[in-house]
Amino acid sequence: MHLPSGLSTSMTHLRNFFAFAALIAVVFVQTESVEAQEGFLSDANAARAGLKVAWSTQVEISSKAKLVDWQLVVDENQATTYYVISYGSRKEVIAETDISAFGVPYGIEGAKQAAEDRKEIIEFALRNDGKEDVKVEISDYSLPRSTLFALGASGQVICLDADTGATRWIQQVGDFRLPSIGLGASKTHVAVANGSTVYCLDFDTGRILFSGQCKNGIDASPVCSEENVYVPLVSGRLQTFPIKGFGVESFNLVAEGGSRARPLITEKHVVWTTEKGHMNVAPLGSRRTVEYRLKTSAPIVSQAAASGGRLFVGSLDGFVYGVNETTGQLDWDVSTGQGVLGSPVPFGNEVYVVSRANELYKINADLGTYPEGWQVPIRGVKQIAGFGVDTLYCINIRGRLIGIDRKTRALTKSVEGASVELVMPNGITDRMFFATSGGFIQCVHEIGSLRPRFLETDLALAMQEDKTKPREDESAMGEENPFGDDAEDMDDDNPFGDDSNPFGDDDSSDESDESNPFGDG
Numbered sequence: 001m002h003l004p005s006g007l008s009t010s011m012t013h014l015r016n017f018f019a020f021a022a023l024i025a026v027v028f029v030q031t032e033s034v035e036a037q038e039g040f041l042s043d044a045n046a047a048r049a050g051l052k053v054a055w056s057t058q059v060e061i062s063s064k065a066k067l068v069d070w071q072l073v074v075d076e077n078q079a080t081t082y083y084v085i086s087y088g089s090r091k092e093v094i095a096e097t098d099i100s101a102f103g104v105p106y107g108i109e110g111a112k113q114a115a116e117d118r119k120e121i122i123e124f125a126l127r128n129d130g131k132e133d134v135k136v137e138i139s140d141y142s143l144p145r146s147t148l149f150a151l152g153a154s155g156q157v158i159c160l161d162a163d164t165g166a167t168r169w170i171q172q173v174g175d176f177r178l179p180s181i182g183l184g185a186s187k188t189h190v191a192v193a194n195g196s197t198v199y200c201l202d203f204d205t206g207r208i209l210f211s212g213q214c215k216n217g218i219d220a221s222p223v224c225s226e227e228n229v230y231v232p233l234v235s236g237r238l239q240t241f242p243i244k245g246f247g248v249e250s251f252n253l254v255a256e257g258g259s260r261a262r263p264l265i266t267e268k269h270v271v272w273t274t275e276k277g278h279m280n281v282a283p284l285g286s287r288r289t290v291e292y293r294l295k296t297s298a299p300i301v302s303q304a305a306a307s308g309g310r311l312f313v314g315s316l317d318g319f320v321y322g323v324n325e326t327t328g329q330l331d332w333d334v335s336t337g338q339g340v341l342g343s344p345v346p347f348g349n350e351v352y353v354v355s356r357a358n359e360l361y362k363i364n365a366d367l368g369t370y371p372e373g374w375q376v377p378i379r380g381v382k383q384i385a386g387f388g389v390d391t392l393y394c395i396n397i398r399g400r401l402i403g404i405d406r407k408t409r410a411l412t413k414s415v416e417g418a419s420v421e422l423v424m425p426n427g428i429t430d431r432m433f434f435a436t437s438g439g440f441i442q443c444v445h446e447i448g449s450l451r452p453r454f455l456e457t458d459l460a461l462a463m464q465e466d467k468t469k470p471r472e473d474e475s476a477m478g479e480e481n482p483f484g485d486d487a488e489d490m491d492d493d494n495p496f497g498d499d500s501n502p503f504g505d506d507d508s509s510d511e512s513d514e515s516n517p518f519g520d521g
Helices: 005-036 043-048 107-128 455-468 485-493 508-514
Strands: 051-058 067-087 090-095 136-152 156-161 167-172 180-185 189-194 197-202 208-213 228-232 238-242 251-253 269-273 278-283 292-295 305-307 310-314 319-324 330-335 345-347 350-354 359-364 381-387 391-396 401-405 411-414 422-424 432-435 440-446
Touching (some): 067 107, 067 432, 090 107, 156 189, 189 228, 197 228, 208 238, 228 269, 305 345, 319 350, 319 359
Antiparallel strands (some): 051 440, 067 136, 197 208, 228 238, 310 319, 319 330, 381 391, 391 401, 432 440
């Protein structure tokens, strides 16, 4: 049977359309099946504790490989626009940072068009299923860009949108036969260590910009600033690769002892810790040696933390240290009685830390003292997970997610389910991230927090509100006369002069009835 050329072309387009729609439907069903998996935290168990599983995903790492490193990067200076296609009880999200079929991010207009195209496909499918009454709508919102990077043992780098769980890009890095040690990202670049080579990737696309050979074995995850890639070596040195020079003419910052943790980048410094018990601090971009270092009496095996102009670090000597970042002066040290394996987690003027004895401590960040009610630690805590409105979330020694009231220390939540294997402590937003070594990742938050809360911003606003509130001694005046003891004699000293009505003559009320400016009655 022969059809007119125009009709034949139309039929071809229609068949292509159906094929594309079917492909999209298959992809969507696969995504839904991943999201429906019950990892270590099911939707039902989360809801009973006042929490919600925002998304779950299985990152694409080799079946024999494991998740070896991950990192969250939040850029509050760069917004991401999301388009939400809603129909019935289902939602799909397309972000401007999602990668298009051309291998580049959609951009705002591209994401908007992709959402419109997806809407047409869904409407067609609904009509075909006899569900014409189901309305398909598109809405949009913008958030600071939040990105989650994951690294598989065979060198797979996966970039996820931390708000939706959608995969932005995947890049194979290095030799899969060599160990992948770790990754570190700034707001513009991603560094990955594989074997004795470090790779620098573009943040938005995952494209490999350059690679550099390290002079010694790599000891811990690398890290990026806007200008350099820093790699901790087994010799204790921090090999530095200039990004603008594509890694050519690298140089070393000298320190003693190997490193077990990713260096920390602040606005002014790169900070790295060593098994020699040192916290080393060097200016960003400088080829000079270390500006200053803190020396403790035992190895430091975790990353330092920074907040409010201070650096915080825990040592196996059992102390937590607070150091003025600008001057290098030791402001305080606090003993936990046991070695500190994990990084301190600052939150406003509070610092939380877990000792080797699985005891949780809360320290005043300014004074280096235990706040009232926190002189005794909370036992049975293994790791800090994140923060809610009033709650500190932790993993207990059984691997269960628990919630602790930050003021009263009371245990307020305990989430049933399989034990949590990996957790990323998050002091940036109110999102909590959990994972398995096999690469199954979940994002969890408190019910009612539909959009991520940025903790530092919220704390700053709360502090500002506290400053504008009247003090208790001002608002609760009791029986004290606010006008002074002589207020009872005010009739004898009329502030308006004589006894005349300050608003007019005494009989003005009669006139006002006759000439009411608001009308009769």
